[in-house]
Amino acid sequence: MAVRPVLKMGEPLLGQVAAPVQRFDAQLAALVADMTETMHALNGAGLAAPQIGVSLRVVIFEITSNPRYPDVPPIPFTVLVNPELTALGEEQEDGWEGCLSVPGLRGLVPRFTRLRYRGRDIEGAVIDRTVAGFHARVVQHEVDHLDGILYPQRMRDLRNFGFEDALRGQVRPTPD
Numbered sequence: 780m781a782v783r784p785v786l787k788m789g790e791p792l793l794g795q796v797a798a799p800v801q802r803f804d805a806q807l808a809a810l811v812a813d814m815t816e817t818m819h820a821l822n823g824a825g826l827a828a829p830q831i832g833v834s835l836r837v838v839i840f841e842i843t844s845n846p847r848y849p850d851v852p853p854i855p856f857t858v859l860v861n862p863e864l865t866a867l868g869e870e871q872e873d874g875w876e877g878c879l880s881v882p883g884l885r886g887l888v889p890r891f892t893r894l895r896y897r898g899r900d901i902e903g904a905v906i907d908r909t910v911a912g913f914h915a916r917v918v919q920h921e922v923d924h925l926d927g928i929l930y931p932q933r934m935r936d937l938r939n940f941g942f943e944d945a946l947r948g949q950v951r952p953t954p955d
Contacts (some may be wrong), residue, residue, distance in 0.1 A: 780816040783831040793880060794927045797827075797834045800860045803903040807837070811858050811901050814839050823879050824848060825917050827924030830880050836861045838921035842913075854914050859906060862922050866891040867909065874916055876930045877943070878889035879919045885946055887939035888930050890916045 786793055800807060801948065818826040818839060825840030838878050839854035873887045879883075893911045896918050899946055902907055920930060934940055 780812040782820045783813050783817050785830050786832055788881045788929055792829055792832060792834060793929060796927050797829050797836045797925045799836050808901060810837065811839065815872060821879055825919050825921040829924050837923045838919055838925065840864065840917045847904055851913050858901045859889055860898055860899040864919065865895045867895055868899060871946040876920060876929055883942055885941065885943050886934045888933045890919045890934060927946060
């Protein structure tokens with residue numbers, strides 16, 4: 780396991796659609812181990828493989844006792860491979876988001892409030908969950924990375940985009 784460097788906005792790989800995972804093997808396990816170590820070292824809520832320079836459709840996410848998200852309900856550690864998202868309804872909610880690939884900045888981003896996600900775990904077993912709220916936001920944020928989308932591209936109004944220290948008091952913690 781290793782903490783890997785996180786690519787930053789502007790790196791071409793972050794704008795590409797990631798390839799589907801074909802094999803659930805030791806190579807995938809090693810990638811997920813590095814992703815996990817990196818996410819935990821940076822106190823992130825999630826991480827996508829492209830963020831560490833690997834163009835594969837793999838995301839991880841978790842909220843337990845994260846100092847950046849003290850008031851957020853727990854989200855179990857999840858490895859989600861080749862995810863598919865389905866919005867459950869049209870309702871969206873604006874929420875402040877940050878990203879390890881857009882360090883130091885936050886933006887107000889609309890996301891579906893309820894969704895179903897399907898995919899595979901690290902061993903290839905099916906995952907099928909229906910979630911809402913912060914959990915739904917985290918999944919949408921991470922899966923966007925697999926489609927070459929960073930959260931500023933989802934924002935409706937760039938007046939709600941700025942540096943964390945300048946936005947103090949306006950921003951509630953949301954996904955990284």
